[in-house]
Amino acid sequence: MAGKRKEEQVRLNVKAAYLGSKIVEATYVSKAYGDLVLLDQFYYNMARYEKVGIVGRNGTGKSTFLRMLMGEEQPDSGRFDIGETVSFAYYSQAGLAFNEQMKVIDVVRDVAEEISLGDGKKLSASQFLQHFLFTPETQHNYVHKLSGGEKRRLYLCTVLMRNPNFLVLDEPTNDLDILTLNILEDYLKHFKGCVLVVSHDRYFMDKIVDHLLVFEGAGKVRDFPGNYTQYRHWRDKQEDDARKQKDATKETRKAKQGIPSIVQPEASPDKPKKLSYKEQRELEALEAAIEALETEKAAIETALSSGTCPGNEIEQHAKRLSVLAVELEEKSDRWLSLQL
Structure with a gap:
């Protein structure tokens, strides 16, 4: 050690x-x-x-x-x-x-x-x-x-x-x-x-x-x-707010012209997104999975940095790290989409 x-x-x-x-x-x-x-x-x-x-x-x-x-x-x-x-x-x-x-x-x-x-x-x-x-x-x-x-x-x-x-x-x-x-x-x-x-x-x-x-x-x-993740989260929220503002402007214009509008039920923008029971369970599972993947990735990185890995293990670790990187990216993206 x-x-x-x-x-x-x-x-x-x-x-x-x-x-x-x-x-x-x-x-x-x-x-x-x-x-x-x-x-x-x-x-x-x-x-x-x-x-x-x-x-x-x-x-x-x-x-x-x-x-x-x-x-x-x-x-x-x-x-x-x-x-x-x-x-x-x-x-x-x-x-x-x-x-x-x-x-x-x-x-x-x-x-x-x-x-x-x-x-x-x-x-x-x-x-x-x-x-x-x-x-x-x-x-x-x-x-x-x-x-x-x-x-x-x-x-x-x-x-x-x-x-x-x-x-x-x-x-x-x-x-x-x-x-x-x-x-x-x-x-x-x-x-x-x-x-x-x-x-x-x-x-x-x-x-x-x-x-x-x-x-x-x-x-x-x-x-x-x-x-980068914080920026993407911020950018997605800005785009979502811009869409809502555009829709609100359209509704205002219709109201001034006397055109009846169809009101769609929508959660208040000031309140966090309410997840369904299934989505909440998925979010919890994602958080646990991401933590497990990051722990495994850190363990492999530590093993590689020790300088004592045999050649065949280095190749196996390299393949596994590639898989972990893809899985982390996919699960992190899904986690973000549930949070927005």
């Missing part, structure tokens, strides 16, 4: 570079491609150690915003003021063009030989790779022998090995396998720096961020103080 705790501590307590009080200030940034407006006078001042999620429909400017922040594109107007102590590391959708003839270990050593854990302790490039599931044998494979998923995992290692204090992640859940995502979740939860992440994965976002920038289109960005 002591060995397990030590293993987890080594992986999660990577010491980020010092981060001062001035982080990033986006000052009235605007960006458009012809008639497609992505940002319109956007202002945001990022706080120290803040972990922010970026969500929105495809084509609303999320990735463009990250590229402008990283200096890969220029805004039409406005600017990004970046603090002197900020050290970025950027995981992009484009990825990294590896030298296919290099060995895995040499790719990471080209970034850094070791990474600081604080208190004078260091983690070598090889040890770091092991924590991200590259065995000592695999580390001496040539890059061209890696699968697509392994290359994305190696790319992630090169990003994190830079020892940044500000991580920028563009859709990491699209390319990484479930085991790597669980390791990344642990890393980010204990990361002593800022995080800006674009993702459509609600479960991943709920674990990492508690603040959202919602790209709504036409240059509008909503600053939402909550996680």
